[in-house]
Amino acid sequence: MNKKKILNDPVYGFINIPNDLIFDIIEHRYFQRLRRIKQLGITDYVYPGALHTRFHHALGAMHLMSNALDSLRGKGVEISEAEYDAVMISILLHDLGHGPFSHTLEFSLFQGVKHEKVSLWMMQDLNKEFNGALDLAIQIFKNEYVRPFFHQLVSSQLDIDRLDYLKRDSFFTGVYEGSIGSERIIKMLNVVAGQLVVEEKGIYSIENFLSARRLMYWQVYLHKTAVCAEMMLIEIIKRAKELTQKGENVIATPALSIFLEQSITAKDFEEDRDILEVYALLDDNDIWGSIKFWQDHPDFVLHTLSKMLLERKLLGISFSNDAIGRIVTDDLVHKAMKEYDISDKEAAYFVKTGSVSNSAYIASGQSIKILRKHGDVVDVAEASDLPNIKAMSKIVTKHYLCAPKTLIKD
Known part of the structure; x- marks a missing residue:
C-alpha cells in the first residue's frame, strides 16, 4: 500500500x-x-x-x-x-x-x-x-x-x-x-x-x-456573539450534568453520559486510563445530538437554552470596560424569575457575567x-x-x- x-x-x-x-x-x-x-x-x-x-x-x-x-x-x-x-x-x-x-x-x-x-x-x-x-x-x-x-x-x-x-x-x-x-x-x-x-x-x-x-x-x-453562544453551550452542559447527577433522566450519547454522570478530574484520568478511551469517542456530534433531545426535556432551563442555541436565538450580550456590578445582575435575575416563573437558581442560568482578555504579545x-x-x-x-x-x-x-x-x- x-x-x-x-x-x-x-x-x-x-x-x-x-x-x-x-x-x-x-x-x-x-x-x-x-x-x-x-x-x-x-x-x-x-x-x-x-x-x-x-x-x-x-x-x-x-x-x-x-x-x-x-x-x-x-x-x-x-x-x-x-x-x-x-x-x-x-x-x-x-x-x-x-x-x-x-x-x-x-x-x-x-x-x-x-x-x-x-x-x-x-x-x-x-x-x-x-x-x-x-x-x-x-x-x-x-x-x-x-x-x-x-x-x-x-x-x-x-x-x-x-x-x-x-x-x-x-x-x-x-x-x-x-x-x-x-x-x-x-x-x-x-x-x-x-x-x-x-x-x-x-x-x-x-x-x-x-x-x-x-x-x-x-x-x-472573542467576538461578542461567539462569546455569548459559547457561554450558552457551557451552561447547557452544566445544567445537563447537574440534572444527571441528581438522578434525573437526561438522554445523551453513551460517551457523553459518562462525563455527565461523573465529575471527572485529572486524577481520575491518571488512575483509570479507560476514561481516556471513552473521551476519545467524544466529538461535536455527541453534543449536538444530545442537545436535539434536550430541547424537549421537561426541565425548563435545559430545554429552553437548548432550543435557543439550536435555533440561534441567542441571549443578548454587552461588553464593558468595567466589571458588571452585583446590583445589575441581581436585578436581571429577579426579572428573569418573574418573566419565566422560575426560581432564582434557575434564573441565574440566563444571566451570566464574565471577562475576556487579549494580549498579542x-x-x-x-x-x-x-x-x-x-x-x-x-x-x-x-x-x-x-x-x-x-x-x-x-x-x-x-x-x-x-x-x-x-x-x-x-
Whole structure:
C-alpha cells in the first residue's frame, strides 16, 4: 500500500505525508476523531464559513513544520532524520486532546484538565501501540529534549501552531485582515545557541503577525456573539450534568453520559486510563445530538437554552470596560424569575457575567527573540523602531453581561 499520499489543502495546496509512520498515525482513530471537532467551536454562528476542523489545522501545521525544518537545514542547522520526524509528529499531535467544540468546553466535561495534558496522554498511548516510535516526539512536546528550539517550534509565542491557525482561521472566516505572511516568517527563522530566533530583516513580518493576532482575537475568537453562544453551550452542559447527577433522566450519547454522570478530574484520568478511551469517542456530534433531545426535556432551563442555541436565538450580550456590578445582575435575575416563573437558581442560568482578555504579545517568559545583523539577540519588544509591539504587550480586558434581550431592553 502506498502510504506517501498527497492531500489537497485549501490554504497551502498540496501537502505531502512524508513517511509510513506519520501515515499510520493519521489513520489512527485518535487522529481521525479530529475530523469531527471544529477548529473554532461555535464561531460559525458568526462567520458561516468557519467550519474547518482540528484535522485540517493539524495537517496544515505539519506542512508548515516541514517547510520550517527544511529552511533551517538550508541555513546550516543540523537536524537529524530522527529529530525531523519527531518534531513533525509532535506538531501533528499537539491538539490531539481537544474535546468537543475545542476550547469552548475544555473545563466543562472534566475539571482542571487542559487539552495539552490530554494530548500527552493520548501520545503516550499511541507510543505504546507504535512500540516506542514516539519517544523523541514526546520529549520534544514536553520540552525535555536537549535542543529547546524544537519545542519552541511546536509551542511558543511564535510557533508553527499559531502560524497555521491564524492563516487558516482568517481564510475560513473571511477576515482577511488577520492573514499573515507565514511563509516569509518561516524563511526568517534561525537557531542561536539552541534557541529559536528571527533574523532582523523579518522584524516587520513579526509586527504584522502580532497585529493580525490581536485583530483576530477581537474580531473572531472573542467576538461578542461567539462569546455569548459559547457561554450558552457551557451552561447547557452544566445544567445537563447537574440534572444527571441528581438522578434525573437526561438522554445523551453513551460517551457523553459518562462525563455527565461523573465529575471527572485529572486524577481520575491518571488512575483509570479507560476514561481516556471513552473521551476519545467524544466529538461535536455527541453534543449536538444530545442537545436535539434536550430541547424537549421537561426541565425548563435545559430545554429552553437548548432550543435557543439550536435555533440561534441567542441571549443578548454587552461588553464593558468595567466589571458588571452585583446590583445589575441581581436585578436581571429577579426579572428573569418573574418573566419565566422560575426560581432564582434557575434564573441565574440566563444571566451570566464574565471577562475576556487579549494580549498579542507577552514579553515575559518565552519571548520572541530577534537576531540582529551584528550577531546579538534581543527581545522583539526592545526593537527601537517598533513602538506598536510594546503597545501590543498590554493586556486588554473586557467584561461582558449576557441576559435575555427582552430583559436588557427593560
